Amino acid sequence: MGRNDQLHRSFRKVFWKVFDQWVDRMTVLAGTILLFITGAVCYTIGMRFLFTRTTIWIIPITEYALLWIVFLSTTWLLREKGHVITEILYAHLNLKMKCLLDFVMFAIGGLACTVMVVLGVQHMMECLLHRVTDVRAITVPKAVVFAIVPIGSLFLSLQFFRMSWHRFGEWKAGR
Numbered sequence: 001m002g003r004n005d006q007l008h009r010s011f012r013k014v015f016w017k018v019f020d021q022w023v024d025r026m027t028v029l030a031g032t033i034l035l036f037i038t039g040a041v042c043y044t045i046g047m048r049f050l051f052t053r054t055t056i057w058i059i060p061i062t063e064y065a066l067l068w069i070v071f072l073s074t075t076w077l078l079r080e081k082g083h084v085i086t087e088i089l090y091a092h093l094n095l096k097m098k099c100l101l102d103f104v105m106f107a108i109g110g111l112a113c114t115v116m117v118v119l120g121v122q123h124m125m126e127c128l129l130h131r132v133t134d135v136r137a138i139t140v141p142k143a144v145v146f147a148i149v150p151i152g153s154l155f156l157s158l159q160f161f162r163m164s165w166h167r168f169g170e171w172k173a174g175r
């Protein structure tokens with residue numbers, strides 16, 4: 001093994017370690033946001049029940065937060081294989097065919113998420129360029145709300161391609 005191969009492997013190892021740390025941080029942030037909106041909803045319910053007053057900003061903030069929670073935590077869920085799968089066909093395949101099917105499906109998922117990155121950046125840039133805001137109980141720049149779509153999709157596409165490459169290697173090795 002040459003020096004370039006060692007550097008390449010070392011770089012990949014460091015890259016995926018840092019990537020996984022960011023995925024973990026994003027998931028913790030998603031959990032924190034979930035705790036915040038849970039508390040905020042309980043607060044507004046309590047205010048309405050006890051004092052017949054409500055806070056109008058909680059509903060739109062909760063909607064935005066739910067979008068952020070999804071895009072912050074989905075990569076972690078994929079990495080941990082937490083998605084629901086249907087095994088009706090999969091259970092009848094040998095290991096080599098499972099690897100091939102996973103490789104193809106993960107690659108398709110990575111490509112779909114890459115499209116979401118591109119479309120998300122385009123939408124965000126359009127919102128920034130035209131200064132689009134969401135005017136309800138509070139005024140929020142839409143670019144801020146939708147910024148998480150390309151970010152989360154980028155992480156998700158990288159994770160899909162990582163898993164695809166891993167399964168391709170297993171398929172190629174005949175495992």
